[in-house]
Amino acid sequence: MLKINTENLKKSHQLIWFVIDFTMLGLLIINLAFIIFDSLYAIEVVRDGLTAISPAITDAYRPIHRNFIVYDLIFVGIFLTEFIVRWGYAVKARVYDRWYFYPFIHWYDIVGCIPVGSFRFLRILRVISIVYRLHQYKVIDVTQTRIYQFLNFYYDAFMEELSDRIVIKVLSGAQDEIRKGSPLFERIQNDILFPRREMISDWLSQRVAEAAQEGYVPNRGALRSYLENRVDNALKQNLELSRLKYLPVVGPTIQETLEECVGDIVAHVIHQILEDLASASNHAFIEDIVNVFLPSPDENEEEIRNEALISLVTEILEAVKTQVGVKHWRENLP
Structure with missing residues (x-):
């Protein structure tokens, strides 16, 4: 389970930004859940199954589905506002050498705000960036979560299998060259x-x-x-x-x-x-x-x-x- 280190949170002197991070993280999770539900609702088979289970939910969500872009733009507006605020702070605090570096370095925040098709799902990159930033400041420790340990185990297994095959291939090639009389x-x-x-x-x-x-x-x-x-x-x-x-x-x-x-x-x-x-x-x-x-x-x-x-x-x-x-x-x- 993910635990918040309140001591490091107080020592960081960036409490306001971490509050914004947690707020944005909650909104992103809600927004992504909203996008996934709407995408499933657009599938006729899923919509018919939902109607069979609870017609009231289908009727209540139908107008929201028709105006989905409007509701999504509300989230986009909040995300863009937070992005502009952080950009302004980066310029004022001289975080980067040039004022226009911030949007290029944080390109994933902009791409995720495009309210078109599959671009919406790129907001998961923003979730990852926030979690990584909180982990970097030791406010949270993602390495203790089961999801991280599960993914890290199979990532290590994949990288070991891949690197082993590459090394064996390289060594086999070196052996062949040596046997052929390499100078x-x-x-x-x-x-x-x-x-x-x-x-x-x-x-x-x-x-x-x-x-x-x-x-x-x-x-x-x-x-x-x-x-x-x-x-x-x-x-x-x-x-x-x-x-x-x-x-x-x-x-x-x-x-x-x-x-x-x-x-x-x-x-x-x-x-x-x-x-x-x-x-x-x-x-x-x-x-x-x-x-x-x-x-x-x-x-x-x-x-x-x-x-x-x-x-x-x-x-x-x-x-x-x-x-x-x-x-x-x-x-x-x-």
Whole structure:
């Protein structure tokens, strides 16, 4: 059920306009009901059925039906008056950059006021605009109504079905192009990535240095302690090293010294590697890695590499198509 938030209504400082909105909304509903009833009354079968049920209603409504345009013009006059008042307020408050923008932006209000045939039913657009405006100011919340939830559910279902079919169609087309030998990969590698190897190397070098600085430098003590403990545990489980303690006199000393030396060496090596990565000297190392992944276009085995890449990409697209094909809206069905 639609509830009115009276607190937001008072805080909005536009109470008079919201009163006008609710008044217009009521008149529009009455007018649309009047139009629908008159349209049904014009059908002979409906009129005969109504006469059979209640001849008094038919006789009473007959003169109204003959002068329907007059009664409808009363509503049109009220709607146009409200439109002109809002237009004047928009001009005075400088809501839009030009005074003549208002009727173009609110064209649906004018079209709905045309008292001819099917144009009358376009007044439903004005109902929608008023409801939307009230919802926008949080005076009402249409999302909590059953009508909105019903329509929104099937709208989401329709959009999901439509988007799924479009995505699957696009991915299938991409797979066909890739299987036919699309030059896409060669263009990406030769025309986009390869000319920018130096830029990619610089960027990766900077990112690796930042990651090492932020992740390693503040925790170097904890990392060294961890490495020494892990190396110490590994050495104690080594059978050859454990036999040293059986040597007379010097055995335990040699074993302990080796454990300390190995632990210190490992920690020092890891420390030096991370120190190098955290400095500008990592550029050459990163550049070598980039050159491995982005070799020169004229190197051998490019065809084998492309076939493997094509197979990998098509399998990835197939997995994406399978996931896209899942109908999530069905999970919300009762």
